[in-house]
Amino acid sequence: AEARxxxxxxxxxxxxxTLAALRVRLVTAIHGLSEADVxxxxxxxxSMEELVxxxxxxxxxxxxxxxxxxxxxAVDLIREVERCCRFxxxxxxxxxxxxxxERPMIVSAETATEVEFLIREATANAVKHxxxxxxxxxxxxxxxxxxxxxxxxxxxxAQVRENYTGDFELQSQSIxxxxxxxxxxxxxxxxxMNSLISIRLPSSLPRSPI
Numbered sequence: 001a002e003a004r005x006x007x008x009x010x011x012x013x014x015x016x017x018t019l020a021a022l023r024v025r026l027v028t029a030i031h032g033l034s035e036a037d038v039x040x041x042x043x044x045x046x047s048m049e050e051l052v053x054x055x056x057x058x059x060x061x062x063x064x065x066x067x068x069x070x071x072x073x074a075v076d077l078i079r080e081v082e083r084c085c086r087f088x089x090x091x092x093x094x095x096x097x098x099x100x101x102e103r104p105m106i107v108s109a110e111t112a113t114e115v116e117f118l119i120r121e122a123t124a125n126a127v128k129h130x131x132x133x134x135x136x137x138x139x140x141x142x143x144x145x146x147x148x149x150x151x152x153x154x155x156x157x158a159q160v161r162e163n164y165t166g167d168f169e170l171q172s173q174s175i176x177x178x179x180x181x182x183x184x185x186x187x188x189x190x191x192x193m194n195s196l197i198s199i200r201l202p203s204s205l206p207r208s209p210i
Contacts, residue, residue, distance in 0.1 A: 016059055023052045051090040058087070062113065077105040077146070080112045081139055084119055088135070092127045099138040107146070108204060114182065115139075115146065115201070121175050122150050122186070122197045130195055141203055148199040170197060 026049040033042055078101045088096040107115075119137060126132035134153040139146065170176060170186040179186055184201030 016056060019052050019056050019059070023049060023056070026052065047090055047093075051087070054087045054090065073109045074106050075109050075112045077107045077112050077115060077139070079104075080116060081119065081137060084116045085137055088120065088123050092123065094127060094132065095134045096123065097136055099136055101139065105139070105141055111146070111202075111204060114178075115148065117178065118175060118186075118199055118201070119148065119150065121172065121178075122148075122170075122199065125170075125172050125175075126150065126152055126195070126197065132195075144203050145200050146203045148201075150197040150199075152195045175199075 026045055030042060030045050030049065033045070036042075078098070082098050085096045085098050088094070123132075123135055126135060130152060132152040136151045136153055138149040138151070141147070170188045172186070175186050178184075179199070179201060182201055184199065186197065186199045189196040189198065
């Protein structure tokens with residue numbers, strides 16, 4: 001418990017303060033360029049400022065869960081994943097959207113946080129290692145499991161791959177280690193026109209200690 005509290009203080013005193021300083025510098029730069037005829041640069045700076053603001057809010061939510069929120073507090077997972085997709089789009093300058101879901105999906109705040117970490121990490125892998133530019137996230141709840149799928153949609157310039165190379169356990173140590181703690185699984189599916197990452201995890205769980 002003391003180690004977690006120390007980590008929370010470090011996050012607040014270092015990471016959050018650094019993000020706050022970065023945001024101030026970005027806002028200053030945006031203001032300084034507001035009279036100049038540089039729309040592309042202004043748009044990029046505003047996107048970066050929005051990204052920093054979103055990450056500040058995300059870290060504050062994590063710290064709030066550690067300290068102030070009741071252990072069993074519930075959230076709508078669909079709204080949380082929609083926000084996560086908007087953040088990912090800003091973070092990687094890609095298209096990332098959630099397939100429409102008709103009704104709310106109420107889960108514990110801890111479960112929603114775990115899902116967000118998994119989607120973030122899976123997307124980072126897809127962007128860095130497969131050059132993904134258009135990602136669609138699908139999510140469903142069946143029995144006692146949450147099912148997540150991230151599909152890379154290559155768009156109009158897609159090329160059909162000659163060979164189907166099958167399904168494999170996802171080669172991401174951070175994801176597999178996190179899922180191993182909570183009894184989940186993740187697989188990578190190499191399809192003819194695109195790639196698919198599928199993740200299963202229990203629908204009710206405590207936060208992973210990772």
